[in-house]
Amino acid sequence: MNKAQLIDSIANEASLTKADAKKALDAFVKTTTGALKKGDRVALVGFGSFSVTKRNARTGRNPQTGQPITIKAKKVVKFKAGSDLSDAVQ
Numbered sequence: 256m257n258k259a260q261l262i263d264s265i266a267n268e269a270s271l272t273k274a275d276a277k278k279a280l281d282a283f284v285k286t287t288t289g290a291l292k293k294g295d296r297v298a299l300v301g302f303g304s305f306s307v308t309k310r311n312a313r314t315g316r317n318p319q320t321g322q323p324i325t326i327k328a329k330k331v332v333k334f335k336a337g338s339d340l341s342d343a344v345q
Contacts, residue, residue: 258280261280262276262280287305291305291306291307291332294307299337301339301340302336302337302339302340303334303335303336303337303340304335304337305332305333305334306333306335307330307331307332309328309331310328310329310330311328312325312328313326314326
């Protein structure tokens with residue numbers, strides 16, 4: 256499902272116009288991004304939670320040459336599915 260399909264689905268489920276559904280989705284993404292940038296955790300009970308974790312620097316290999324390279328440390332976004340979502344998928 257891409258963004259346009261998600262907007263259509265939200266509009267149908269919530270009886271909204273596509274424009275309002277797009278605004279709602281964009282607001283969710285913007286708010287979630289802002290919270291994660293600050294280091295906060297975003298939890299949606301039953302659905303899951305988004306958090307930021309730090310990945311340490313490590314040594315990797317250049318796939319073309321096989322030479323070792325250093326991969327810098329960075330922050331990555333992590334999603335953990337909630338129990339309701341996990342149960343619905345299975």
